[in-house]
Amino acid sequence: MPVPIQPLAVSAYTATSALGHGLESHLAALSATRGGLRPNDFSSAPLACWIGRVEGVEDAALPAAHAVWECRNNRLAWLGLRQDRFLERALDVRQRYGAARVALVLGTSTASIGATEEAYRRLDDDGHMPPDLRRPLIHAPHSLAGFVAEALGLEGPCLTVSTACSSSAKVFASAERLIRLGLADAAVVGGVDTLCDSVLFGFNALELVSPDPCRPFDQARRGISIGEAAGFALLERTGMAPHAPRLLGYGESSDAHHMSTPHPEGLGAELALRDALARANLHADQVDYINLHGTASLKNDEVEAALVTRAFPTTTRASSTKGFTGHTLGAAGILEAAFALQAIEHGLVPANLGCTAPDIACGPQFAWEVEQRRVDTAVSNSFGFGGNNACLVFGRAPA
Amino acid sequence: MSALQVHVEGIGLWSASLADFAALKAQERGEPVTPPPARPAASTLPANERRRAPESVLLAVEVAGQAVAMSGRAAAELGCVFSSAYGDQLISDYMCTTLAHAPTELSPTRFHNSVHNAPAGYWTIATGCHAPSNAISAGHASFGAGLLEAATLCVSEQQPVLLVCSDIAGHGPVGDMSGSQLSFGCALVLSPQVSERSLLRLDLMLEPHAGPMLHPAPRTGAWQEANPMASAAWPLMQNLARGAGECTVAAAETLALRVVMETAA
Numbered sequence: 001m002p003v004p005i006q007p008l009a010v011s012a013y014t015a016t017s018a019l020g021h022g023l024e025s026h027l028a029a030l031s032a033t034r035g036g037l038r039p040n041d042f043s044s045a046p047l048a049c050w051i052g053r054v055e056g057v058e059d060a061a062l063p064a065a066h067a068v069w070e071c072r073n074n075r076l077a078w079l080g081l082r083q084d085r086f087l088e089r090a091l092d093v094r095q096r097y098g099a100a101r102v103a104l105v106l107g108t109s110t111a112s113i114g115a116t117e118e119a120y121r122r123l124d125d126d127g128h129m130p131p132d133l134r135r136p137l138i139h140a141p142h143s144l145a146g147f148v149a150e151a152l153g154l155e156g157p158c159l160t161v162s163t164a165c166s167s168s169a170k171v172f173a174s175a176e177r178l179i180r181l182g183l184a185d186a187a188v189v190g191g192v193d194t195l196c197d198s199v200l201f202g203f204n205a206l207e208l209v210s211p212d213p214c215r216p217f218d219q220a221r222r223g224i225s226i227g228e229a230a231g232f233a234l235l236e237r238t239g240m241a242p243h244a245p246r247l248l249g250y251g252e253s254s255d256a257h258h259m260s261t262p263h264p265e266g267l268g269a270e271l272a273l274r275d276a277l278a279r280a281n282l283h284a285d286q287v288d289y290i291n292l293h294g295t296a297s298l299k300n301d302e303v304e305a306a307l308v309t310r311a312f313p314t315t316t317r318a319s320s321t322k323g324f325t326g327h328t329l330g331a332a333g334i335l336e337a338a339f340a341l342q343a344i345e346h347g348l349v350p351a352n353l354g355c356t357a358p359d360i361a362c363g364p365q366f367a368w369e370v371e372q373r374r375v376d377t378a379v380s381n382s383f384g385f386g387g388n389n390a391c392l393v394f395g396r397a398p399a
Numbered sequence: 400m401s402a403l404q405v406h407v408e409g410i411g412l413w414s415a416s417l418a419d420f421a422a423l424k425a426q427e428r429g430e431p432v433t434p435p436p437a438r439p440a441a442s443t444l445p446a447n448e449r450r451r452a453p454e455s456v457l458l459a460v461e462v463a464g465q466a467v468a469m470s471g472r473a474a475a476e477l478g479c480v481f482s483s484a485y486g487d488q489l490i491s492d493y494m495c496t497t498l499a500h501a502p503t504e505l506s507p508t509r510f511h512n513s514v515h516n517a518p519a520g521y522w523t524i525a526t527g528c529h530a531p532s533n534a535i536s537a538g539h540a541s542f543g544a545g546l547l548e549a550a551t552l553c554v555s556e557q558q559p560v561l562l563v564c565s566d567i568a569g570h571g572p573v574g575d576m577s578g579s580q581l582s583f584g585c586a587l588v589l590s591p592q593v594s595e596r597s598l599l600r601l602d603l604m605l606e607p608h609a610g611p612m613l614h615p616a617p618r619t620g621a622w623q624e625a626n627p628m629a630s631a632a633w634p635l636m637q638n639l640a641r642g643a644g645e646c647t648v649a650a651a652e653t654l655a656l657r658v659v660m661e662t663a664a
Contacts (some may be wrong), residue, residue: 157654382561
């Protein structure tokens with residue numbers, strides 16, 4: 001078992017998703033149990049499903065100085081960076097510590113593959129990409145972190161984590177290690193994934209896309225609704241922001257089972273959870289809220305519900321917020337970290353939107369309706385293809 | 400800035416001309432070497448998985464298997480970091496081509512093989528490894544950033560770590576963008592403590608604001624220039640083969656990582 005870590009302050013954070021731009025719109029939607037899914041109006045060919053699309057991405061043009069990074073994914077990143085004064089906070093941190101002392105660790109599953117897809121739809125007669133898209137930087141997984149590093153002027157360690165749906169949860173772990181070893185004094189972490197044909201038709205090919213709005217943990221769930229999101233957080237040592245909520249722990253594991261199906265007994269998920277609680281020096285009964293991975297796929301929800309039921313007391317509340325935002329894939333880790341942090345800051349346990357007839361595996365921990373209650377400790381689960389699991393623990397700053 | 404110290408216990412290498420690290424050492428001594436078969440053997444994978452696995456997975460698993468075998472450690476106990484600048488470019492080319500013409504005909508298997516962590520997934524499944532696995536990318540700095548991430552994990556957790564850095568040859572319009580024209584992979588098993596397994600020690604130091612130093616050297620026509628990962632990894636691989644030397648690799652756009660090698664004593 002790992003040894004407990006020194007908590008880090010989450011001195012700023014922000015989220016942009018189908019629920020709106022910035023934290024306030026997310027809080028409002030969660031408080032009112034108002035979801036953001038809509039019928040698919042995105043894919044390049046018709047596909048009958050529901051999506052969590054962010055309004056206004058297309059209009060968020062990058063500043064001219066960064067035009068070489070232009071693509072829909074980086075537009076969403078740019079839109080997300082400008083919410084909740086995050087850009088100013090990040091620039092302030094750069095000023096305080098120096099550009100080379102601030103790490104940047106971002107998660108994404110598909111980066112700007114949407115731009116590569118578009119280039120293939122518009123190949124010229126010789127089979128080459130059209131001139132406006134002949135920009136190598138955007139046809140690589142590092143496109144997002146490369147753009148954000150340039151936009152924020154950061155010169156510290158800079159990493160793209162791409163482990164499918166756990167990507168932007170694992171960024172907290174990599175950043176904590178860099179700070180613990182003194183290789184950075186602060187870190188900008190986060191993730192961005194945008195809707196694209198690859199994921200819409202890819203998950204459709206795997207028969208994992210629901211024709212209706214997704215229904216996490218419902219007996220009649222029929223698969224996921226795909227969404228898009230951007231989220232960022234700033235990590236520093238607690239002395240620099242004593243009142244900010246904290247990253248208390250994280251856990252990572254591999255299922256070693258199957259590329260696209262979770263371990264049937266949730267072995268990897270439980271290892272990640274135990275690892276996270278050990279690092280946070282907490283017992284399961286000290287967890288007030290769990291934001292579940294809860295994708296509404298048949299297998300994930302069955303396995304995760306059983307894990308919650310066996311690992312937590314009934315005082316722990318649990319819900320999936322995928323019914324609000326869709327599954328934002330590589331951005332799910334950071335988006336749901338933001339929900340966990342909002343639960344602590346505002347005493348809000350979001351409803352498990354979309355479920356009317358709970359799966360029999362679900363225990364009394366599930367919050368089917370929104371609840372107002374004090375949350376001191378919140379966990380967020382993220383499990384990805386390839387059996388890649390991550391679990392985060394956040395907590396309130398001591399009074 | 401204080402150095403991160405890691406001990407190298409195993410080294411894997413594969414290119415079209417070099418089958419493994421022993422071949423590189425032989426080449427350094429001026430001896431003739433036999434090139435490997437066109438397809439990496441990736442014998443760590445069960446036969447049915449080997450048939451199904453995409454080329455990026457075969458390459459990564461091949462070098463990972465070599466490094467772990469040399470270290471004598473059990474693969475299941477090693478946390479792992481897989482770094483690739485471009486992931487599986489053959490699958491990217493297939494997917495973008497199919498999506499442009501017949502999106503509903505996309506292959507489900509090729510889709511789940513398209514995730515950047517497919518090599519990490521196949522590797523952990525084949526070796527029964529439940530330890531944390533990571534899949535990262537950092538553009539032209541993917542080798543140095545991978546080495547930094549692996550060394551950071553190794554030292555902070557005081558656990559041995561497997562680092563795998565690999566990129567296959569590109570294909571089609573997306574291959575034109577990557578500039579990767581041949582396949583190359585290398586792998587290291589790193590340990591925080593010196594032991595009877597230790598081959599060499601690496602001292603790693605960050606050198607910030609090193610932009611000009613990290614600009615690519617003028618092209619000489621050497622084979623490794625046709626794969627950005629090979630080109631970045633080559634100075635360290637040569638030092639490893641010679642058992643001495645120091646080099647500087649890019650860990651980010653303007654961040655250098657100085658790698659000083661000390662022989663185990």
